[in-house]
Amino acid sequence: DAGVTQSPTHLIKTRGQHVTLRCSPISGHKSVSWYQQVLGQGPQFIFQYYEKEERGRGNFPDRFSARQFPNYSSELNVNALLLGDSALYLCASSLEAPYTEAFFGQGTRLTVV
């Protein structure tokens, strides 16, 4: 069975640009969450979507947005990139939400220069 897939795996962007990260959950999973992980720290919650609706939002600026599509895949968009947005962006899918086992993808490594 395919796990959680994220694309692209690596990305280099310039300050001020826009980026779109994509996530395909495990088949049958209805919940997708996005996290930002800076080196040496734990994952920081950005968004959770369940059944295509936003159910949770972390303490991130409005430059961060996301959506979930009818097939339960998801996109994370970040506008007006800052150097501080450089991080590993993780997507996790779960069967239901909340308080269920989450399966993480390998992440997208975003570097802003």
Added chain:
Amino acid sequence: QQPVQSPQAVILREGEDAVINCSSSKALYSVHWYRQKHGEAPVFLMILLKGGEQKGHEKISASFNEKKQQSSLYLTASQLSYSGTYFCGTEIGSNDYKLSFGAGTTVTVRA
């Protein structure tokens, strides 16, 4: 609010035991434990729901004391494969769609 983990790091020899603690300033509904190896995605270990239950995963077990808003992860008879960074994640309500992770505890198991 992020939970606080302790210790930050621990070094073990194979066969030794260790305890990792996770505490919150808010009442918790659930505690999740994950392990992340260098360059890899976090992997789910277990989830403990409100009710003080204890769970086990091979020789890794955990407890959840909801009154103290704390959880502990127990690594028993550690193996080399236990090396990695352990994160606890907490949810504060049954409808809380936000999993807050601690800063992690790095465990190094040496032969």
